[in-house]
Amino acid sequence: MCVFNLVVLVSFNRAKIMRGWTGNFLNVNLTNRKWAVESFDLAFASKFLGGRGFAAKVLWDRLPVGTDAFSPHNLLIFAAGPLTGFVLPNSGKLVVASKSPLTGGYGDGNIGTWAAVYLRKAGYDAVIVEGKAVKPTVLHVKDKDVEFLDATDLWGLNSYETEARLHKLYGRTSGIVSIGQGGENLVKFACVVSQEGRAGGRPGMGAVMGSKNLKAIVIEGTGTIPAANPSKLRETGLAGYKEILGKPTYAFWKRQGTMSTVEWANENSVLPTLNYREGVFAGANKIGGYAEEAAKVSNRGCPNCNMTCGNVVKDAENRDSELDYENVAMLGSNLGIDDLSQVSVLNRVADEFGLDSISLGNVLGFAIEASQKGLVKEKISWANLGEAKALSEDIALRRGLGDLLAEGVRVASAKLGGSSTDWAMHVKGLEISAYDCHSAPAMALAYATSPIGAHHKDAWVVGWETQHDRFGYGEEKTAHVIEVQHNRGIFECLGVCRFPLVNLGFDRDWYTKYLHLATGHKFKWKTLNLISERVFNLMRAFWIREFSGSWDSRMDVPPKRWFTESLSKGNLKGAKLDRAKYDTMLQGYYGRRGWNVDGVPTKTTLERLGLSDVARQLDAS
């Protein structure tokens, strides 16, 4: 079992001096079925905070450069933050991270799951999995005990069936993350699933799990997460819930969650439509927030959350499907489907197979366009649920055209040729999420510089952009993208959901208070921002080290379609991005971040962030 410089192997007692953090990682090697507890100290915790920060640091320190993402040596990390699991708003988040098989760079995602809470109650801040089991395996963690269980009979089941079987064995008080057939078959955008609808790890973390023959992790934790001031933390946590309940937009959020974004995106010409050819969709209202309200049967959500934003509807096959904006836009307007019950089928199928619903919608849109343009022999049409569903299954099981599409749009377009690389909608290999950017330069920059490839969550600036110099490429935009990237990165490290702050205006001071009461240490928001910037640069360094020799600013450019094919519909008909202005904006972004013209952090920047060791390694690579 490898260790890194800040960590030494010690007993559980070491954790007693830590508060907020358990102080322990659980290292698991699937090849030899060995495991060990490893502790970290306060200096490490204060520098990287948790969640994504811990994952990025561990990957940087331990993963040999050039390791194949499906090699047993790749690491799969499940990391909580110092607020995860406490009774305070939306604290059920777990980051799942690895080197990505889809992009070749750093990959992660967060998932709301009871596994996060029980992991912390079991006495760990992270599980770090390496190696490969000789046969399908379930990892069972119960407090200090770890078991490796034969999962041969679960292999081939979808994520819902897997979790149901495991809950029968381990009861409802276990937290479970699992993969479906997508992960088993190494679909490059397979994700990790929990609780029938919670999913995380867009850049193929489910496929990495599959490559290790790891079908599921079951976690039971019966201990107490250590806090510096437990009673005050609980009291302040409950006060936070009360504050959220009183927010003016709370009732509307509970009704629609993120679904109201469908109508908003359509009104603002950013709703991805027909493989991002357009930003408006005639059927938007039929798949939007009010259509969802009319069809809704219940709400679901992550642990410790009173904002539960998973909108459950009955799909066209009379099964429950949990909707949010991203999956509805990608599997609805992007495929030309204007029937919410049909979109819901595709969404549920994605969750069952353990396929990322954003990438799936993107890949299906790409395939339909390829079919229409004669690049593939299969006939696939817009607005056709049956064909889209059948192709989703082919992708999960890697059959026929599905086998090629399972590689993601970057690889598929490289193989299909023609003009398809122009409308393969990805950045760095990760399929773009649900905002069209023909008319949104700052959002395009946010996608292009996201630390995992084109994902919206690190800098959702499009709402702000529609209110601020919509078509400009000025400095205000680069500054805002960076500010949002840092703010949001804090949540990826804390182990809590950002939605209370982002969507309801829950003040950020709550989080510094919680952190103080949990850890006993005062962190100003400014300090958290600096940590977030450090982690952002560390992820960047990981990419650059992996792509040493081929990395330059072209890695940070969105797809050609947005520069060359104007919107042909809606109020913003004629809009497209300007490449020269975009390049200038990108250089402005680099300059503001302290990166060179290729987008590489300078030695001065890395040293300012306390990453001198990273500067040395980048220099040498």
Ligand code: SF4
């Ligand atoms: S608001 Fe939604 S995503 Fe956030 S914790 Fe609650 S259910 Fe999960």
